[in-house]
Amino acid sequence: MKRILIKDLEKHIGEEVLINGWVDVRRDQGKLIFIDVRDVSGKVQAVALPFNKEAHAVAEKVRSEWVLSIHGKVNARPEKNVNKDEQNGMLEVELLSIEVLNESVTPPFDIRGAGDDINEEIRLRYRYLDLRRPRLQKNFRMRHEVELFCRNFLSKENFLEIETPILTKSTPEGSRDYLVPSRINPGKFYALPQSPQQYKQLLMASGFERYFQFARCMRDEDLRGDRQPEFTQLDMELSFVEQEDVMELNERLLIAIVKELYPNKRIQQIPFPRLSYKEAMEKYNSDKPDIREDKNDSDLLAFCWVVDFPFFEKTDEGGWTFTHNPFSAAKPEHREWLMNKEHIGDILTTQYDIALNGFEIGGGSIRNHNPDALRRVLQIMGHSDEKIDQNFGHMLEAFSFGTPPHGGIAWGLDRLMAILQNEPNIREVIAFAKNGEGRELMTESPSEVPVEQITELGLRLIKP
Numbered sequence: 001m002k003r004i005l006i007k008d009l010e011k012h013i014g015e016e017v018l019i020n021g022w023v024d025v026r027r028d029q030g031k032l033i034f035i036d037v038r039d040v041s042g043k044v045q046a047v048a049l050p051f052n053k054e055a056h057a058v059a060e061k062v063r064s065e066w067v068l069s070i071h072g073k074v075n076a077r078p079e080k081n082v083n084k085d086e087q088n089g090m091l092e093v094e095l096l097s098i099e100v101l102n103e104s105v106t107p108p109f110d111i112r113g114a115g116d117d118i119n120e121e122i123r124l125r126y127r128y129l130d131l132r133r134p135r136l137q138k139n140f141r142m143r144h145e146v147e148l149f150c151r152n153f154l155s156k157e158n159f160l161e162i163e164t165p166i167l168t169k170s171t172p173e174g175s176r177d178y179l180v181p182s183r184i185n186p187g188k189f190y191a192l193p194q195s196p197q198q199y200k201q202l203l204m205a206s207g208f209e210r211y212f213q214f215a216r217c218m219r220d221e222d223l224r225g226d227r228q229p230e231f232t233q234l235d236m237e238l239s240f241v242e243q244e245d246v247m248e249l250n251e252r253l254l255i256a257i258v259k260e261l262y263p264n265k266r267i268q269q270i271p272f273p274r275l276s277y278k279e280a281m282e283k284y285n286s287d288k289p290d291i292r293e294d295k296n297d298s299d300l301l302a303f304c305w306v307v308d309f310p311f312f313e314k315t316d317e318g319g320w321t322f323t324h325n326p327f328s329a330a331k332p333e334h335r336e337w338l339m340n341k342e343h344i345g346d347i348l349t350t351q352y353d354i355a356l357n358g359f360e361i362g363g364g365s366i367r368n369h370n371p372d373a374l375r376r377v378l379q380i381m382g383h384s385d386e387k388i389d390q391n392f393g394h395m396l397e398a399f400s401f402g403t404p405p406h407g408g409i410a411w412g413l414d415r416l417m418a419i420l421q422n423e424p425n426i427r428e429v430i431a432f433a434k435n436g437e438g439r440e441l442m443t444e445s446p447s448e449v450p451v452e453q454i455t456e457l458g459l460r461l462i463k464p
């Protein structure tokens with residue numbers, strides 16, 4: 001007999017079926033034993049009747065989270081037992097025979113509830129079990145739906161999904177890099193990407209014109225709040241565009257996601273309002289303002305764009321650093337200031353950020369495709385020409401071969417999903433999340449490694 005999914009049982013009333021799944025809960029009433037069976041598609045109540053001795057005997061010994069293969073008959077429930085609010089509330093599976101596919105020891109916590117009352121360290125320690133809970137199953141189903149929607153949408157808009165390297169070069173992009181020692185190049189290191197920024201720009205130099213990727217980004221930062229050492233961006237870059245084009249496309253995609261996949265949610269204002277950085281700071285004291293008119297409404301989505309960011313800010317040492325991204329272009333009216341290194345503090349960049357309910361969910365800019373302008377930015381930041389060539393020579397060189405004007409954006413996908421799913425933090429939408437100290441409690445990573453492994457890399461450990 002071919003297995004059917006629990007969600008399809010209603011099409012088989014009166015028939016014998018095979019279902020596979022987990023014991024969600026078992027209620028022993030002596031003569032009748034009820035087992036709620038769960039598979040990836042939902043739940044159903046099964047019942048062992050006393051006259052079927054064999055099935056009844058197995059039903060007596062099974063426990064929560066055992067895995068069963070069930071041969072049963074789908075019976076319509078008598079009118080008085082119908083539960084309209086429950087999946088399969090109109091039917092019941094009469095157990096004809098049960099095969100135990102695997103047993104389970106007693107789980108360390110209840111997986112049937114939302115889980116918010118359970119210590120999170122224990123949830124992360126047994127994450128594979130925690131992920132069985134319906135709330136998390138739903139989060140990942142919706143994350144899949146959102147990603148699929150983005151892929152289809154962008155593909156129709158002539159984007160190509162292209163993968164970029166995970167082992168890259170360490171360059172000053174804003175945060176600290178994770179380093180990977182190279183065994184075959186002793187003393188040299190790869191860096192894990194903080195974002196695919198340089199590669200996506202180089203893909204524009206390659207003439208792909210429109211690129212996207214669900215990109216894993218790694219930043220070795222101190223973990224404030226619910227940051228994770230690795231997170232996912234929906235990253236994109238487009239050629240021959242201006243700021244408006246990138247903003248229009250992204251706004252259209254976000255609206256389509258909400259309308260198609262979250263029809264119960266309301267977008268506060270379309271088109272999304274725009275604030276300058278200055279206005280946002282003056283009015284909300286935040287560059288990711290929460291502009292919701294009703295903060296108690298869990299289904300309200302208040303998107304807004306923040307634009308006109310200053311390009312540079314003063315460092316503690318009195319020099320200049322970029323506020324967002326060294327590759328951004330200045331606003332057209334300030335490009336001359338940049339080239340002449342004048343009014344540095346007043347130069348505005350083409351950066352656009354998008355905020356949702358007080359969180360930054362994306363940001364990007366139009367880039368400098370002119371090598372001299374990029375060099376000027378790096379000079380203002382105090383890099384010597386020699387260092388610029390060392391760190392960014394490949395970018396300057398690529399730009400010298402006819403790189404088209406281009407710009408892009410990256411979304412913080414985890415954050416967006418957490419908000420759409422009404423989750424309090426991004427760990428609830430990351431399958432194997434790390435805790436606040438950057439540790440993954442299930443596999444206990446990071447972990448020590450044998451000294452030989454370190455020596456082989458040409459390294460020596462300094463004991464703290």
Ligand code: ASP
Pocket residue numbers: 194195196197236325363364365408409410
């Ligand atoms: N790479 C940038 C970031 O990670 C986003 C962009 O400018 O496209 O913030």
